[in-house]
Amino acid sequence: LAQASRELSGDFDFSLVGRRLDSYHSPPSVAMSEAGQPPISTAARDAFLAHSCERLQRHGFGATHLPPKLREWLRGAGGRQFIGEQRSILQGLEESDAHAREMAWLVRVVQLQLREKAPQVLHEDVGADELTPLLELVVVATQLQHGWQVRAKLQVLDGHTLLHQPDLAAAVDGWEVALAGVEGQAIDCWRRASCEAAFWSAVVA
Numbered sequence: 288l289a290q291a292s293r294e295l296s297g298d299f300d301f302s303l304v305g306r307r308l309d310s311y312h313s314p315p316s317v318a319m320s321e322a323g324q325p326p327i328s329t330a331a332r333d334a335f336l337a338h339s340c341e342r343l344q345r346h347g348f349g350a351t352h353l354p355p356k357l358r359e360w361l362r363g364a365g366g367r368q369f370i371g372e373q374r375s376i377l378q379g380l381e382e383s384d385a386h387a388r389e390m391a392w393l394v395r396v397v398q399l400q401l402r403e404k405a406p407q408v409l410h411e412d413v414g415a416d417e418l419t420p421l422l423e424l425v426v427v428a429t430q431l432q433h434g435w436q437v438r439a440k441l442q443v444l445d446g447h448t449l450l451h452q453p454d455l456a457a458a459v460d461g462w463e464v465a466l467a468g469v470e471g472q473a474i475d476c477w478r479r480a481s482c483e484a485a486f487w488s489a490v491v492a
Contacts (some may be wrong), residue, residue: 310416328404332435336466339473340427346476352420360408361424369404370428377429380437387443388414388455394441396457422465423472434466 321374327335353361379385379393401421405413426434441459449456 301339306427329435329439333433334432336377336470337430337432339470340430341362341411342473342476343427343469344430348420348472348479349475352472353424354417357417357421358406359481369400370425373400373425374429376400377425381431381433385440387440388438389447391455391458393442394462395454398457398461401425402489409492419461419464423459423468426465426469427432 311402352358360368376393380390399420400444401418402413405417405421405451431437441462444455444459449459
C-alpha cells in the first residue's frame with residue numbers, strides 16, 4: 288500500500304508551484320512574490336497546467352466535481368462524443384496565427400454548447416456551479432500546451448470591446464477561471480495522494 292500510494296502521488300511536486308500561484312496575478316509592478324520569489328512566467332504556468340491536465344486525465348476529478356447525473360452521462364458514448372466535439376473546438380486555440388477575438392469566440396462557443404447541453408442532461412436550470420467544472424473537464428481533455436499564453440493573448444481585448452460584447456467578456460473571464468480551477472483540482476488530487484503516501488510510509492516504518 289505504501290508503494291502504491293507513492294506511485295499515485297507521482298514524481299511531480301505540485302507544491303513547488305502551487306505555493307506561488309498567487310504571484311502570477313500580481314500587478315506587473317510587483318517584482319517579487321510574498322515568498323521572495325519572482326512571479327511565475329507564462330511559460331512556467333503553462334508547464335504547470337500541462338502537469339495538472341495530465342494528472343487529472345490519469346486520476347480524474349474529485350467525486351463532487353460534477354453532479355452525479357451529469358458525471359454518469361459523460362461516461363457514456365454520448366457524453367464522450369460531446370466532450371470530443373468541444374475539445375476539437377478548443378484545439379483551435381493552439382494555432383499560432385489566431386487573433387484574440389477569434390480565440391475568445393472559440394471559448395465562447397464551447398461555453399454556449401455547455402450551457403445548452405447541461406440542462407438537457409440534468410432536466411433543470413444550471414449555473415456556474417455546473418458550467419465551470421464542465422469547461423474545466425474540456426480543458427483537461429484538450430490538454431492545451433499554451434493555455435495561459437492564450438489567457439495572455441485574450442488580455443489584449445480592451446475594456447471598451449468587452450463592455451459592448453458581453454459574449455467576449457464572458458469568454459475571457461471564464462477561461463481564466465477554468466484554468467485556475469484545473470490547477471486547483473490537480474493540487475488537491477496530489478495533496479490527497481501525498482498525505483496517503485505519508486500515512487502508509489509511517490505505518491510500515
